Amino acid sequence: MNFLDNLFKSKQARTSSFNRWPGLINAYRDYLNIDSETEIISLCEGNTPLILSPAIAKACGVPGLKVYIKFEGANPSGSFKDRGMTMAVTKAIASGLRIMICASTGNTSAAAAAYTACARSLGYHDAKCVVLVPDGYIALGKLAQAIIYGSQVIQVAGNFDQALNIVRELADKHPIALVNSVNPDRIEGQKTAAFEVCDQLNGFAPNILCIPVGNAGNISAYWAGFKQYYNFGVSKTKPRMFGFQAAGAAPIVLGKPVENPETIATAIRIGNPASWHMAEAAVKESNGLIDSVTDEEIIEAYKLIHSAQGICCEPASAASVAGLIKVSRQGKIDPEATIVCVLTGHGLKDPQTAIDSSQFSPIKTEASMDSVARALNL
Ligand SMILES: *Cc1c(COP(=O)(O)O)cnc(C)c1O
Secondary structure: OOHHHHHHHHHHHHHHHHOOOOOHHHHOHHHOOOOOOOOOOOOOOOOOOEEEOHHHHHHOOOOOOEEEEEEHHHOOOOEOHHHHHHHHHHHHHHOOOOEEEEEOOOHHHHHHHHHHHHHHHOOOOOOEEEEEEEOOOOOHHHHHHHHHOOOEEEEEOOOHHHHHHHHHHHHHHOOOEEOOOOOHHHHHHHOHHHHHHHHHOOOOOOOEEEEEOOOOHHHHHHHHHHHHHHHOOOOOOOOEEEEEEEOOEOHHHHOOOOOOOOOOOHHHOOOOOOOHHHHHHHHHHOOOEEEEEOHHHHHHHHHHHHHOOOOOEOHHHHHHHHHHHHHHHOOOOOOOOEEEEEEOEEHHHOHHHHHHOOOOOOOOOOOOHHHHHHHOOO
């Protein structure tokens, strides 16, 4: 066989496996509340990588520990919010609604805006997206996404919790689809992340799932997904759920709402989580835990994930890893355990934190090989 034949064969093999992923609703239709005639609004989200991370295992002080990253930054708009949004926008459009509304710390608005644009591409020209963001507390990349995907951005002089109350009221009074995670379709779509983790671990859940907690929809969705996969006999085990809040925005840990939540991890800067009780149930039923991590611990983990592992995530995502490092240093982790940390969103959304958290000082030289070589002591 000559070289070209070989090339052709491997290309065929590649394209047949590469092009197969149909988006998460089509992939997991049998496990989701969706009927067969519904037109799916999808950007082929899901199927995100599960990456083994020796660097995190080492930072935990347990070098042999199997720690995996579920890298949700690989979704089309750069966060796990796409999982819930494909479902929420699909259902809203199917029920005749054309205006999507949400309050957002950034990623929900990016995802809502993207899937509304996707709906327009399928002929729903009057589909519109309105996003309410807390003024001044949203990473620039996320704001840029909401704008360029064509949504109407409203900055409210208040925090996320206030913005959420406003959109809930608006959606009650008008024919508008509320696409925050209080919408059960969001949780339904987000369950698929748990399905994927079990599929990627060959039919087993990890022993522990570590996840950042903000409005607490995602931890609730993962737990619902793990339980469902277990009850259907697809997964042989269920995990313990370990949720982590930022210390300045840790209402569930403190047992009471936080009026003025503060943290560098803006995506989890939430003082009164909408899915509080579901999150507590997930932790209790799974014999898990909920704890908080300081901004210093978050930034330490954030830098480690980038420089020691080569994965780009946003600060809120790093709370899962910071939490794992914290509890493993307290001796709470079995060295034989398999652990998955969810990295919820992509780091490129928040370049300012990347620059601010590192002592960035480029070496300046003349534009000649000699000066560069000298600067490098070569
Ligand atoms: C939304 C979000 C979270 C928090 O998820 P909840 O479902 O609100 O608990 C964490 N990280 C990122 C990057 C997010 O966008």
